[in-house]
Amino acid sequence: MTNNDEQNLDRVDLEKNFLGSIESGMSLPTDKMPEHPMAPDVAAQLVQHYRLNEAKADQNLATFCTTEMEPQADKLMLSALNTNAIDKSEYPKTAAMENYCVSFLAHLWGVPDGQKMYKDFIGTSTVGSSEGCMLGGLSLLLGWKHRAKAAGFDIDDLHTHKPNLVIMSGYQVVWEKFCTYWNVELRQVPIDGEHMSMDMDHVMDYVDENTIGIVGIQGITYTGAVDDIQKLDKLVSEYNKTAVLPLRIHVDSAFGGLFAPFVDGFKPWDFRLKNVVSINVSGHKYGMVYPGIGWIVWKKNNYDYLPKEMRFQVPYLGKTVDSIAINFSHSGAHIVAQYYNFIRFGVNGFKAIMNNVRKVSLKLTDELKKFGIFEIVNDGSQLPINCWKLADDANVGWTLYDLESELAKHGWQVPAYPLPKNRDDTTISRIVVRPSMTMTIADDFIDDLHLAINGLNKAHPAPQNIFADEDTVQHMVTK
Numbered sequence: 001m002t003n004n005d006e007q008n009l010d011r012v013d014l015e016k017n018f019l020g021s022i023e024s025g026m027s028l029p030t031d032k033m034p035e036h037p038m039a040p041d042v043a044a045q046l047v048q049h050y051r052l053n054e055a056k057a058d059q060n061l062a063t064f065c066t067t068e069m070e071p072q073a074d075k076l077m078l079s080a081l082n083t084n085a086i087d088k089s090e091y092p093k094t095a096a097m098e099n100y101c102v103s104f105l106a107h108l109w110g111v112p113d114g115q116k117m118y119k120d121f122i123g124t125s126t127v128g129s130s131e132g133c134m135l136g137g138l139s140l141l142l143g144w145k146h147r148a149k150a151a152g153f154d155i156d157d158l159h160t161h162k163p164n165l166v167i168m169s170g171y172q173v174v175w176e177k178f179c180t181y182w183n184v185e186l187r188q189v190p191i192d193g194e195h196m197s198m199d200m201d202h203v204m205d206y207v208d209e210n211t212i213g214i215v216g217i218q219g220i221t222y223t224g225a226v227d228d229i230q231k232l233d234k235l236v237s238e239y240n241k242t243a244v245l246p247l248r249i250h251v252d253s254a255f256g257g258l259f260a261p262f263v264d265g266f267k268p269w270d271f272r273l274k275n276v277v278s279i280n281v282s283g284h285k286y287g288m289v290y291p292g293i294g295w296i297v298w299k300k301n302n303y304d305y306l307p308k309e310m311r312f313q314v315p316y317l318g319k320t321v322d323s324i325a326i327n328f329s330h331s332g333a334h335i336v337a338q339y340y341n342f343i344r345f346g347v348n349g350f351k352a353i354m355n356n357v358r359k360v361s362l363k364l365t366d367e368l369k370k371f372g373i374f375e376i377v378n379d380g381s382q383l384p385i386n387c388w389k390l391a392d393d394a395n396v397g398w399t400l401y402d403l404e405s406e407l408a409k410h411g412w413q414v415p416a417y418p419l420p421k422n423r424d425d426t427t428i429s430r431i432v433v434r435p436s437m438t439m440t441i442a443d444d445f446i447d448d449l450h451l452a453i454n455g456l457n458k459a460h461p462a463p464q465n466i467f468a469d470e471d472t473v474q475h476m477v478t479k
């Protein structure tokens with residue numbers, strides 16, 4: 001054996017061993033794809049090591065998205081990962097499960113009696129609420145165009161008939177995207193000290209004949225507050241009595257849509273209301289599926305609510321069905337997982353889970369109040385989002401941004417950020433309580449919150465505390 005042969009043999013053995021591999025002694029490729037392959041175990045471990053300091057899912061209190069599913073669901077998803085949800089002929093059972101989920105949602109959201117069959121309403125899975133909002137917005141826009149044309153408007157004359165959409169100013173960014181992509185004017189109803197959700201005293205001031213619809217938000221991303229959609233529905237009904245073009249409401253219930261139906265304390269916000277025509281939800285928020293799924297349902301399956309030009313024919317079992325979604329290929333795994341969650345937990349299971357979530361959220365509010373320095377902005381008695389600000393009379397030498405950094409040292413992610421326009425001088429902190437946040441995790445968090453605040457008080461004493469400290473020092477010196 002030559003020296004070279006021995007080295008080659010060593011190398012072959014070492015490649016089986018991650019720590020001794022050549023690659024683990026080198027920096028990760030980042031600019032150009034590497035010339036040579038590496039052993040799959042080595043590559044997999046390198047990627048795993050690279051992810052080392054990413055957030056620990058259960059300590060990430062910033063996200064709305066699911067970070068924990070049951071092992072059975074994990075397995076199901078893995079087995080369906082190689083399917084394509086759009087191939088409805090090849091995966092007819094996945095397509096069927098998609099429709100079953102749409103039907104479950106339509107019923108949860110109170111479709112009217114007499115139209116409780118799948119053919120009466122219509123919907124689709126999406127990649128997330130963003131795609132659902134986009135579709136909801138588009139159906140409002142195209143529906144408005146048809147009605148405006150029929151009413152004799154010259155809709156090509158953008159000076160007099162530029163379409164607009166009315167929404168409160170704490171909207172999620174997808175609505176800005178929608179309006180930019182489709183050249184729709186975004187009319188924001190501002191928030192103020194008294195109105196942290198849609199201002200019902202003024203919303204109708206923003207409406208005119210070019211309004212394609214109003215979006216009600218059942219769960220404002222910033223604060224977890226909800227728009228009073230029942231009130232909005234009344235206002236719209238009143239307006240529609242004399243309107244040339246009757247108005248409609250789309251509800252963005254990205255996170256509230258799979259929470260509100262299972263707990264007490266919400267006014268009607270869904271299809272029970274006359275003018276609500278479509279609703280979107282994120283399956284990957286309180287639908288408890290990993291990121292990559294959302295839903296939209298239209299209350300009635302007609303061309304008025306979901307215009308014909310938004311329905312595309314795809315083959316299905318020798319016939320064709322409507323394809324509505326914007327995205328085409330994506331895995332069927334998320335649909336399978338959503339259906340699993342629905343039949344696994346059932347209504348009572350969802351109730352039990354969401355009531356636990358609420359309990360944790362209320363407990364956090366109690367604990368936050370005990371510090372005596374916070375003002376509660378959202379208390380978890382409706383949607384399980386905890387938001388707070390520093391009270392005006394809180395005499396501390398640090399900010400919520402400092403608190404964010406301090407909590408991060410304990411591994412918790414709790415973002416601080418300003419409120420929307422008009423109130424953007426106010427900074428708040430937010431925790432999204434998700435089903436994976438058990439009371440044990442909440443208790444642990446509260447312990448660390450005490451440590452974090454004590455640490456901050458020491459490092460950044462409030463002005464008057466400095467005097468107090470000096471007094472003590474003086475006292476000790478003169479003694």
Ligand SMILES: *Cc1c(COP(=O)(O)O)cnc(C)c1O
Pocket residue numbers: 064127128129130131133172174217219220221252253254255282293294
């Ligand atoms: C999260 C959210 C969205 C966007 O949803 P994705 O599922 O992340 O695409 C839209 N609207 C509201 C109110 C949200 O909270």
